[in-house]
Amino acid sequence: MNTVARDAQSRPLSALPSVDRVLGFEAVRVLVAEFGREPTLDMVRKVLDEARATLRTDAAIDVGESALSASVGAALRREHARRQRPVVNLTGTVLHTNLGRAPLPPEAVRAVAEVMASPTNLEYDIERGARGDRDDLVAPLLAQVTGCEAATVVNNNAAAVLLALNTFARGKEVLVSRGEQIEIGGAFRLPDVMARAGCQLREVGTTNRTHLSDYEEAIGPKTGLVLKVHPSNYAITGFTAEADEARLGALAASRGVPFMVDLGSGALLDMSRWGLPKEPTVRETLTHGATLVTFSGDKLLGGPQAGLLAGSREAIARVKKNPLKRALRVDKMTLAALEAVLALYRDPDRLAARLPALRLLTRSRAQVRAAAERMRPLFEEALRGKAVVEIEECASQIGSGSQPVETLASAAIVVRCAARSPSLRRLEAAFRALPVPVLGRIAEDALRFDLRCLEDEAQFAGLLRELSP
């Protein structure tokens, strides 16, 4: 085959073997068995086309059997690699929207795996032997944890808000404080969602101060809904005021208007119990007279992506009659994961140990620092003296718009360039190129890895050994 390669210099194009000959190469036959005939054939054609183009430029390339087989194999493996892969989140943001938010507990993973490959009683009441309702799989658990009368689940909280607005205020006005005209990452702007839901936004109060009297003046026959939005990703400080939720609830009730609270993160239990920033819980909000509360499944709740609506029996029944509900509903896998996660909430004492999101959020700085001490020598070894490795205190973000102003005391491995280091960008890329990409953050002239979310240290140690800085 070396002769073929040499011939390439003098008779470039004729040196290329035919597609059929390449398909007959021993190593390519192995690829056919692994990837199938058609994908391999397509790739052989592509590789030969590229080789032909290169040869036409008079560049010398190896078109021998082993070189061509290797090219075809590498290209096939690249193309067939799974696009969605696990990554190690050392960004310092625990519930990272771009990284899939809350990691699920093994109970949920098992439940999903079990239902996905089998028919289930998704909408079938086994006891009565009759048609059932998929919401009934999780509504009783939600009732137990939040005290709601009824509940329903849709694809995400954005969908929950859209559905609720459309159900209660289509062609009507929705009263919202000017201080709550929010935009949440990824083009979820309240005024736009309002328009799509067919509602008229009626702003009340001012950006920094809104009083009960502002709502009182605005509420009338055209009002379909009074809406309160939890300011998830920003804080208004200084000279501020907002209407007391319970009094707002009472006002709406006295006028016969439903009162909805979009909690966003939606803590089911009081987070201050674990030393986390206080968040209004779903139960408290319902106690304040909310007819309906909407929140995410994959933020503080720690479950799968979902939008939950919890509230009065009558309000939920109306929501479920909206044809949009059918378009926004979730599948059996989401419900299986959500049920398993909600079941963990029955036992709050063990929740922080069993629910990964909460376990990560409640790790103390001392615990994270201890992990950093254990990992530091491994980082140094992996970087082979090409950079300086230190441990520094840092602040983790809860993420997903939860309490942006409050952070969690944490510790980070900080990598800085030494005299002949590759650039920070190159180093960062090397961590990203690992079989399980390790994601940190470049800030203040250093590559920073917040170790709060590192749990499997043994796996991580193995990964670091493969780093090529």
Ligand SMILES: *Cc1c(COP(=O)(O)O)cnc(C)c1O
């Ligand atoms: C996050 C958030 C949403 C959107 O929820 P998703 O589950 O991401 O669709 C809506 N409202 C508030 C207040 C939020 O914090």
